[in-house]
Amino acid sequence: MKLTAGQVLGNQYSAAWTKALRSVVDINDLSSVDAGTLQCLREMASVQSAYAKMDSPVIFNSGIAEADLRLLSDICAEGMSIETRQNASGKKNARIAPQYAEFVGRLGLQQRAVEATGLPLTATDGAVFIIYDEPQAGLGLHLDLTSFGGLTMLLCIERRVTSDSSSATVAVTPDGIDEYRYGVGECLIFDGTRTIHGRTPVGDGEKIVLLSVGFEYASSEEAQS
Ligand SMILES: O=C(O)CCC(=O)C(=O)O
Numbered sequence: 001m002k003l004t005a006g007q008v009l010g011n012q013y014s015a016a017w018t019k020a021l022r023s024v025v026d027i028n029d030l031s032s033v034d035a036g037t038l039q040c041l042r043e044m045a046s047v048q049s050a051y052a053k054m055d056s057p058v059i060f061n062s063g064i065a066e067a068d069l070r071l072l073s074d075i076c077a078e079g080m081s082i083e084t085r086q087n088a089s090g091k092k093n094a095r096i097a098p099q100y101a102e103f104v105g106r107l108g109l110q111q112r113a114v115e116a117t118g119l120p121l122t123a124t125d126g127a128v129f130i131i132y133d134e135p136q137a138g139l140g141l142h143l144d145l146t147s148f149g150g151l152t153m154l155l156c157i158e159r160r161v162t163s164d165s166s167s168a169t170v171a172v173t174p175d176g177i178d179e180y181r182y183g184v185g186e187c188l189i190f191d192g193t194r195t196i197h198g199r200t201p202v203g204d205g206e207k208i209v210l211l212s213v214g215f216e217y218a219s220s221e222e223a224q225s
């Protein structure tokens with residue numbers, strides 16, 4: 001993927017914010033932040049929200065058939081067996097092997113996202129599996145890199161929960177911290193480049209597998225052409 005100058009600058013901007021956010025709070029401590037830290041996070045979210053393309057994240061049912069969701073799980077497992085990247089917080093990523101790109105394309109994820117949000121979204125080549133299957137795996141607060149696309153959609157393809165306090169995608173808003181739990185076949189879509197977000201750690205035995213898809217947000221002229 002060749003990045004434009006704007007994307008390079010955008011990525012530097014996201015990275016700088018992510019660094020600042022991580023110096024403010026550790027995702028493991030998010031549920032017990034003190035009032036001062038919460039206020040700081042809310043103010044940071046206010047700065048970003050002025051530019052966000054969506055007011056808040058939206059959960060919707062993808063309508064993808066169970067058999068196709070199971071196929072996605074298998075494709076993820078195969079991708080993991082080829083190469084798994086794990087970051088310091090335990091989140092794993094695996095790629096979609098090229099021979100499955102056509103199958104994933106046929107799922108019509110872009111169309112489903114457009115219908116659910118009413119936003120003029122166009123596809124990017126950004127799609128990757130995310131796996132949390134080790135105790136305490138999570139993801140610190142961050143802004144997504146702009147090169148991944150303007151909006152991020154997370155489709156849940158596997159979810160094994162073992163306790164009441166299950167892991168969630170979290171988003172910081174000017175009003176506070178929101179948690180989003182969505183089951184197999186459901187999606188969360190949000191402006192990942194402008195919404196401060198992360199994933200609270202999974203518990204022992206818990207497993208979450210997501211397909212993360214990036215979309216561009218076309219201006220109205222682009223959407224019409
Ligand atoms: O796992 C989640 O809920 C969030 C993942 C995410 O934000 C990312 O991979 O950039």
Ligand SMILES: [Fe+2]
Nearest residue numbers: 143144192197
């Ligand atoms: Fe993200």
